[in-house]
Amino acid sequence: MADTGREAKRAAGKAVDKTEEAADSKTFEWVARTGYAASGLLHVLIGAIALRLAFGGGGEADQSGAASSLAQNPGGLFLLWAGMLGAAALALWQVSDAVFGGRNLEQKKKWGYRAKAVGLAIVYGAIAVTFGSFALGSGSNSSEKSQDASTKLMQWPGGAVVLFLIGAVIIGAGIYYVIKGLFRNFFADLKPLPAGGVRTAVTWVGIVGFVGKGLALFVLGLLLAVAAVQNDPQDVKGLxxxxxxxxxxxxxxxxxxxxxxxxxxxxxxxxxxARYAKM
Structure with a gap:
């Protein structure tokens, strides 16, 4: 009986080692890096649609709107599939980081590190689903889905409180992004950059980018919180x-x-x- 238990432990240990080895492979890292590029493409498209809205144009400035516009362009289907694979790989990378990463940190910091990795895995998993749904031709309006989800949530006891807390968390995330941009803390996520033009360019797009992303999240969170206070899910329309x-x-x-x-x-x-991230 004891021998069977030891054999099971050794088998489990070997499985963990194999999983960690696969997560650390250069091929997997390369594919996971494309997930950053896929998310970057979505943000560029969302920003372009938002800029069109600012000048009186139309469109949906969110992930579904960006993926839809991508699907309508030559080569868009290839980019959707590539984006899905990259984002899915990056989500798996974050899951492996949640399991194997942060081992040398203090206990409190370790749990914070792992919680962040899980959160990022969910974010990139959602991006992969968005790319995949439009690649398969079954994409839908994310604003309508947000509204439907909020309506169902507010039908539950305490649903308005939960929606308010979600809004508060998103507001906090927005503030975090603004601070991270202004204080250039995003450099902690990158390997040392080459001096000169590359570092200057990354510095400026990082500052402006994190502040802009933070402001967008702040507005989104504020609208969610207001909708919860007013008990009106019709005000919830996503990004x-x-x-x-x-x-x-x-x-x-x-x-x-x-x-x-x-x-x-x-x-x-x-x-x-995608090129300079610490992995």
Whole structure:
């Protein structure tokens, strides 16, 4: 009986070692890096649509709108499949980081490190699903899905409180992005950059990008919190609705243009991260 238990432990240990070895392979790392590029492409497209909205045009400035516009262009189907594979690989990379990473950290920091990795795995997994659904021709409007989800949530006891807390978390994330950009803390995610033009370019797209992304998240979180307080799920329309709501405010088109440029810059930063990220 004891021998059987030892054999099971050795087999489990070998499985863990094989899994960790696969996660550390250069091929897997290369594919995972393309996930940053895929996310960057989405942000550039969202920013371009938002910029069009700022000047009176139309479109959906969110992930589904960006993926839809990509699907309508020559070569778009290839990019959708490539984006799906890259984002899925990066999500798996984050899962492996949650399991194997942060071993030398203190216990409290270790759990924070792993929670962050899990959160990023969910984010990149959602991006992979967006790319995949449009590659298969079954993509849908994310604003409508956000509204439907919020309606169902608020039908539950305490649903409005949960929605408010989600909004508060997104507001906090927005503030975090702004601070990370202004204080250039994004360099901690990158390997040492070559001196000169590359470092200068990454510095500026990082600052402007993180601030723009943070402002977009702040507006989105604020709208969610207001919808929860007013008990009106009709006000929940996702990122596209948040940006369009920003456009309707005093000096809104100018503010939206600033956020749009920021989102484009954040996408460019992610493109650089695909090359220089610490993995």
């Amino acid at each position: 596209d609705g948040a940006l369009k709501a920003l456009r309707e405010q005093p000096l809104g088109p100018a503010a939206l243009a600033v956020v749009a440029v920021g989102l484009i810059c954040y996408g460019l930063y992610l493109g650089a991260r």
